[in-house]
Amino acid sequence: MKKYNVEKSEAEWKEQLSEEQYRVLRKKGTEAPHTGKYNLHFEDGEYRCAACNEKLFESDSKFESGCGWPSFDEAIEGKIEYVQDRTFGMIRTEILCANCGSHLGHVFDDGPTETGQRYCVNSASIDFKNN
Numbered sequence: 328m329k330k331y332n333v334e335k336s337e338a339e340w341k342e343q344l345s346e347e348q349y350r351v352l353r354k355k356g357t358e359a360p361h362t363g364k365y366n367l368h369f370e371d372g373e374y375r376c377a378a379c380n381e382k383l384f385e386s387d388s389k390f391e392s393g394c395g396w397p398s399f400d401e402a403i404e405g406k407i408e409y410v411q412d413r414t415f416g417m418i419r420t421e422i423l424c425a426n427c428g429s430h431l432g433h434v435f436d437d438g439p440t441e442t443g444q445r446y447c448v449n450s451a452s453i454d455f456k457n458n
Contacts, residue, residue, distance in 0.1 A: 375453060
């Protein structure tokens with residue numbers, strides 16, 4: 328099993344995170360589309376992992392994708408771990424926080440910007456900090 332900079336027991340994660348955050352971040356859940364607080368959030372700042380506070384995305388990489396979840400066209404280099412996900416009969420690329428291993432969402436190759444990427448992230452997995 329991979330070692331992360333931040334490692335906690337399941338009991339510690341449950342104590343630290345809300346029920347929804349725990350379900351998404353630690354159990355690889357997905358929030359319902361168009362329900363997350365950061366879906367239509369476009370302030371200047373940075374998005375951090377809700378589990379360990381690691382900086383993951385800059386606000387200038389966020390865009391409105393219409394998919395119902397916060398979308399970014401690039402992550403901060405070295406902050407995301409990419410894992411093949413074959414659940415639900417699909418082949419996707421899961422994105423995890425490289426610092427603590429928490430589930431963030433998935434990345435797709437259908438982004439509208441020059442990167443061609445769409446990081447589809449659960450609001451429950453991130454926190455926002457103003458610059």
